[in-house]
Structure formats: structure tokens, C-alpha cells
Amino acid sequence: MTLHNRSILLVGGSGGLGTATARLLAAESAALTISYHSNESRAAALQDVADIVQADITKSADRTRLLDTVGQLYGVVIFTGDPSRVKDQAQLEAMARHAQEVNYLGPILLARDAAARMQAASVPGAIVLFSTMQAVSLFPGSTAYAGAKASLQHAARLLAKECRGQNIRVNVIAPGATAAGMAEASIASGKYNHLIEQGLAPRFGRAEDVARAVRFFLEPDNYITGQVLSVDGGVTL
DSSP: TTTTTTTEEEEESSHHHHHHHHHHHHTTTTTTEEEEEOOOOHHHTTTTTEEEEEEESSSSHHHHHHHHHHHHHSSSEEEOOOOOOOOGGGHHHHHHHHHIIIIHHHHHHHHHHHHHHHHHTOOOEEEEEOOOOHHHHHTTHHHHHHHHHHHHHHHHHHHHHHHHTTTTTEEEEEEBBBBSSSGGGHHTTTTTHHHTTSSSSSSOHHHHHHHEEEEHHHOOOOOOOOOOOSSSTTTTT
């Protein structure tokens, strides 16, 4: 119960991964705030465990408003992302620009804003950002998405180094083929069946696998910062 009453913000936390994480943290009586971008009804399903706030973190004013709403933070977990799939190479430039806004700039700028507030208040804290197995290993056709997420990983490690010694930890989780979030539809379509058939992973990931990794990084006495943790059953090996 080391997270009891600690203020934790789950950004984009109403999806499958965020919901599992919210339920896990709520069981320890963490003081949760969940932000959503557009799916209000999905977010409303978590009103029993968290305060709900609408925000578009690609906008500076929304980032400020979101952090003002939460007040003094202990933890920030940024789930937000967009698969940025390109069906035609003619779409690549436009989609890559979109991916940079949604998958890189919005999340890292919010993380930096949160870290600055923690530093100003001299309060220890933990920041967790979300990447993807596609930024850890090479998946053909993922230039727009993987490029932005790889940038996020590097920028997160830079932030961790800048916060080193101030007891503000910054880490990244890179989920694999998980039956929740963006990979859920791909798994249902059979796109990733070969991972199991070829023995590249023992099973598909579950939302709870990712939630436990988030909880690990949020532990107040955690001694880890500046790391990228692949929660993928070994796929990226």
C-alpha cells in the first residue's frame, strides 16, 4: 500500500492498458486522475476509481490545464498514442508528421512539464511513458509510428538524466503483442499468430502484464531510471 493517497495521473488512461492499470492502482487507494482525448463514455466507466478530465496533450494549453487540475503530482503515466498506419507510401509524410505530434511531442512535453513541477516543489516522483516493440526491434512498414516512439524513448532517457539526483525517475514501457490497446485488433485478425506458432512468445500479452510493469516503476523506493522495459514475452529478442 505504498501508493496510498499518492496523486497519480494516467494520461489517455481509459483504454485497455490504462483501465487495467487504474484498477490495480485503485486497489492500493492511490488518488487517480484519468485524462481522455475524445472517448468520453469509455472514460466515464472509470469514474468509480478516478477523477476524469478531457485533454488533448498535443496542445500546450491543455497540458497546463491538465496538470493544474491534478495539483501536486507523485506519478504520471502517459499511455497516449496513435498507430499511424500507412497503407500507401503517398501517405507517409502526412502520417509521419501526425505521429510526431501524437506519439512524441505531446507525451514528452507533458512529461517535461510534470517533471518541472515536481522539481519546483522538491517532491520525489515517477514518470512512465509508453513506447512499442516496433521502436525496440525492426518491423517493416512502421516508419511513421516506430520513428516517433523511438524518439520518445531517447528523449525520455535524456529527461531521466536531467532529473538524476533529484529523485524523479523517468522510465519507458514498450509493450509487445498485447490483447489490449492498439494491438488488440491486430491479434483478433490473426496478424500476430505467427509469433505464437513460431515460438517467439509463449502467449499474447495481457493488459495486466503491462499494469504490473507500471506499478513496478511507480514504487516509491524504486532504484531504476532512464530505462526502456520491453513487456513482450521475448518477441523483440
